[in-house]
Amino acid sequence: MGCIRFISTTTVQPTFHKELTQRIELTPWDLQLLLLDHIQKGLLFHKPKSSTYEQDPIPSLTEHLKHSLSLTLDIFYPLAGRLAITEIEDDNTTSFSVDCNGAGAEFVHAVADGVTVADILDSVLVPDDIVHSFFLMNGVLNYEGSGSKPLLAVQITELVDGIFIGCTMNHSVVDGSSFWHFFNTWSEISRRGSTNCGKISQPPPAFGRQFLNGMIDLPVRLPNFQNKIPKLRFSAPLLQQRVFHFSKQKIAQLKAKANAEMGTTRISLLQELLAHLWVSVTRNQRLETDQETQYKVPVGMRQRLQPPLPDQYLGNAVLFGISRTVTMKAGEVLERGLGFVAWEMSKMVALHTEEKLRSFLECWVQEPKLLTEGNMAANALVTSSSPRFNVYGNDFGWGRPVGVRNSAGNKSHGKITVFAGVEEGSIDIEACLLAETLEAMANDSEFMDVVTM
Structure with missing residues (x-):
C-alpha cells in the first residue's frame, strides 16, 4: 500500500476577511473537553467525473474547495480564529475563549498512492494506518489549540479512484451538531457555487451565550489548570x-x-x-x-x-x-x-x-x-x-x-x-x-x- 504525499499546505481565511475583536467565551460544556483530542471525521467520495474538472481535475477541485471553504468561513468565522488563553497570576486561574481574529484554517492537499475506495470500504476491519493519515493534528489536545494552531484543519486526499475530505476541529469549540452543521453548509456552498452561496438553505450558526444568564458568569476561571494536564498521555491497548x-x-x-x-x-x-x-x-x-x-x-x-x-x-x-x-x-x-x-x-x-x-x-x-x-x-x-x-x-x-x-x-x-x-x-x-x-x-x-x- 502506498504512503501519503503532501502536495501543498495553505491557510484559508474568510473571503471578506476583516480584523475582528470579538471573543466568544467557552462554557463548562466546552471546558470539560480541554484535555481530550479534536473531533476528526471525514467523508469518502468517488473521484469527480464532471466536465468541470476534466482538464486538470484535482488542482481545479482543490482550488474550488478552498474558495468554497473561504466563503463558509465568512459564516462560521469563529472557526477561522484561535483559542485564546488568559492566565491570572494573582489567583492562579486560567480562562479560555475563541479569538475571532480571522487567522484562518489550515488546508492540505495530499495524495494516497495506490489506495482505492475499495481499500477503505471493503476491508472487514477499518484500515487504521491508511485512514488516520487522512487527518491533520493527530494527537493534539484541545487546550493545545492556541497561538498558531488552527481551530479547523482540512485535508483533501486524492485516492486512485476517490477523494477523502477529512476535517479536524477543536472539540472545546464545537460538538458533533456544530461539526456537521459546518460540513453541511460547506458542501452546499461548494455545490451551489460562489454566485449562489447567499441562497443556501442551511441556517447560520448562533454564537450567543445569553442562555447562561442567571446560571453562571463568564468567563469561567479554572484554578491550577497546568496541574491538571496529565504528565503522560494515556496509552490504550492495541x-x-x-x-x-x-x-x-x-x-x-x-x-x-x-x-x-x-x-x-x-x-x-x-x-x-x-x-x-x-x-x-x-x-x-x-x-x-x-x-x-x-x-x-x-x-x-x-x-x-x-x-x-x-x-x-x-x-x-x-x-x-x-x-x-x-x-x-x-x-x-x-x-x-x-x-x-x-x-x-x-x-x-x-x-x-x-x-x-x-x-x-x-x-x-x-x-x-x-x-x-x-x-x-x-x-x-x-x-x-x-x-x-x-x-x-x-x-x-x-x-x-x-x-x-x-x-x-x-x-x-x-x-x-x-x-x-x-x-x-x-x-x-x-x-x-x-x-x-x-x-x-x-x-x-x-x-x-x-x-x-
Missing part, C-alpha cells in the same frame, strides 16, 4: 475498529422486540441498538458474572433547555460523566437481556431535565472536572456522534459520499461511534475494541443476525 451496518428493517424489528419485552413504547431505536451491542460485547469479553460493566451515554441538551437552544448553536451542548452512566453487573446484562438493558438506558436519559442541567453548570463552576482519555475509557462503552446528523447529504458538487470514517482522536477501548447509514433509516456503528472481542462478535450469531453484511 485496538481495532469495525463498522457494523444495521438496516432500517432490522432496527425496527429490534426496537419492537425491546419495547415488547418491557411493555412500553418509550425505548428509542438508538437505545435498543446500543443495548444490543452492549449485550454482545459483554458476552464476548467473557467477563465474570459479578464484574461491573458500564455504558456512558452522552446526553444532548439543546432541546432540554427552556427555551431550547437552536440546533445551529455553535459550541458544545452535551453532558458527559458519571451521571450519564448506566452501571450493571455483567451477569445481569446477559440474563436480563435486550429490553431491560435498553430500558435502563432510556430511564437514565429521561432524568436529564433543565433543573439537572442548571445544577451541573453551577456545581461544575465551583469544582471543575476535566475529562481525560483515561477516565473516559475506564472499563466502559462510550457513545459519540448521532444517527440524526446529516452525513450522506454532503454533496460538494460531484455526488453523495460513499462512506464516513474517523481518525484516532479520542479512540479508546469501548469507543462506539454512531452514524446514519448510506441507505435512509439505516445506522452504522463503528466499534473500537480489542481484536479478540471483535472476532468473537463476528462469530456471535445472536448479534450478527441483526447486522446487514
